[in-house]
Amino acid sequence: MGGEENQVHIFFFPFMAHGHMIPTIDMAKLFASRGVKATIVTTPLNAPLVSRTIQRSKGLGFDINIKTIKFPAVEVGLPEGCENADSITSHETQGEMTKKVFMATTMLQQPLEKLLQECHPDCLIADMFLPWTTDAAAKFGIPRLVFHGISCFSLCASDCLNRYKPYKKVSSDSELFVVPELPGDIKFTSKQLPDYMKQNVETDFTRLIQKVRESSLKSYGIVVNSFYELESDYANFFKELGRKAWHIGPVSLCNREFEDKAQRGKEASIDEHECLKWLDSKKPNSVVYICFGTVDKFSDSQLKEIAIALEASGQQFIWVVRKDKKAKDNEEWLPEGFEKRMESKGLIIRGWAPQVVILDHEAIGGFVTHCGWNSTIEGIAAGKPMVTWPVSAEQFFNEKLVTDVLKIGVAVGVQQWVTVYGDKIASGAVEKAVTRIMTGEEAKEMRSRVEALGGMAKRAIEEDGSSYSNLNALIEELRGRRH
Structure with missing residues (x-):
């Protein structure tokens, strides 16, 4: 790699939410494993979420560090110590508080610029939700790459929907329409599209999305947590739009050791070894x-x-529920005596689960997911068929990729995009979908398709694989820009 002076230095700046931070940290580790000097920029209270991982990586000889900038929580009216979008708990104030988190991030421009001026990295990879970073980096002649944290399929679908607005030409919000120009004859209803896409009135969020779009177009390019073979039609389509993108994923696969997989994100609410023993x-x-x-x-x-549904399906399960077990007797969401009856059949994890460890286990035969991209790509990399249950963001796009394009999952039947609370689905539909991915011919076919994709994912990140080569090409391009 040559000496220090030849070492490429990259700043990584994730948005302060677990779903954004985890893949960004994985990505920083991936770049560092190729001899890049990686610096993660975050705020004081988010630093502990990544420091364990960083310490382990440094132990492997990676050049990876953290720089912190103060988060102006109190200045924007957030409670002291609220520095992460996930620490907002009450649903009533969720919208207001999230707005304040976004407001606070815009106030990080000056401290970031100070860091860029001091360290002058070769590149800044910043989250889509930090659109102002394109201009901040440009002041110092530093290229900014956008990390959207979503699939290339979703980027292409959004682009076509924004350009042609086919949802404006239907007679009702439940009428199917085809997305113009998008490969694969993909159909949606207007109900399944994000509110912010269809709104005629300007809101803070639609303004933010507009800024995200503009700053992406102005940026140097995009890094995608996916691999070319998974969505080649869409990677090619994106390129035809004249946009630069590097598929360098699945980034979760940079975690090879058990400890690395187990320690992504928050402290797990269950002992990883207990969980594995149960699965074994x-x-x-x-x-x-x-x-x-x-x-x-x-x-x-x-x-x-x-x-x-789980009880009726007769399937064994691990179910992660975001509920505290404070009032043990008052868990009204559980049928009477459920846990007692399910003792050997099911495991309920309340809180945070070591997802990659669980998905990688051979006992897992299927995955019921909200179709966030992190979960979707982790499910694919682990070779597990899915039941898709999208809720918000771009999750309905990922559902179409899983069910219609890749044919490795079945939809539970959600029809309506919402912000937080999922569409109500009756137990019968859940039971039917779970049974479909776990037993019978169809399940077998989906499993063999997704296992093949899982194999491709692993090959993509190995030497000479597509993601491996893409990452090398990007690093070399950044190195070349210096001379």
């Missing part, structure tokens, strides 16, 4: 894993429907 006692492909990401919340009545 099960037959291959006999357990369904249910988890709806870090943000989406379900009502008690919906959780109850899921519980009823």
Whole structure:
């Protein structure tokens, strides 16, 4: 690699939310494993979330560090110590508080510029939700790459929908329409599209999305947590739009050791070894894993429907529920005596689960997911068929990729995009979908397709694989810009 002076230095600046931070940290580790000097920029209270991982990486000889900048929580009216979008708990104030988090991030421009001036990195990879970073980096002649944290398929679908607005030409919000120009004859209803896409009135969020779009177009390019073979039609389509993108994923696969997989994100609410011991006692492909990401919340009545469905399906399961076990007796979302009856069949994890460790286990035969991109790509990399249950963001796009394009999953039947609480689905539909990915011919076919994709994912990040080569090309391009 040559000496210090030849070493490429990259700043990584994730948005302060677990779903954005985890893949960014994985990405920083990936670049560092290629001899890049990686600096993660975050705020004091978010630093501990990444420091364990960083310490382990440094132990492997990676050049990876953290720089912190003060987060102006109090200045924007957030409680002291609220520096992460996930620390907002009450739903009533969620919209207001999230607005304040975004406002606070815009106030980080000056301190970031100071760091850029001091360190003058070769590149800044910043989250899509920090659109002002394109201009901040440009002041110092530093290229900014955008990390959207979503699939190339979703980037292409959004682009076509924004350009042609086909949802304006339908007679009702439940009428299907084809997305113009997008490969694969993809159909949506207007109900399934994000509110901010269809709004005629300007809101803070639609303004932010507009800025995200503009700053992406002005940026040097995009890094995608995906691999070329998974969505080649869409990678090619994106290139034809004249946009630069590097597929360098799945970034979660940079975690090879058990500890690395187990320690991504927050402290797990269950002992990883206990969890594995439980899985080790099960037959291959006999357990369904249910988890709806870090943000989406379900009502008690919906959780109850899921519980009823799991019991009726007769499948063994690991179910992650974002609920504290404070009032043990008052868990109204659980049917009477459910846990007692399910003792050997099911495991409920309340809180944070070591997802990659669980998905990688051979006992897991299927994954019920909200279709956040992190979960979707982790499910694909682990070779698990999915039940898709999208809620918000670009999750309905990921559902179409899984069910219609890749044909590695079945939809639970959600029709309506919402911000937080999922669409109400009856236990019968949940039971049917779970059974479809776990047993029978169709399940077998989906499993063999997704296992093949999982194999491709692993090859993509190995030497000479597509993601490996893309990453090398990007590093060399950045090195070349200096001379």
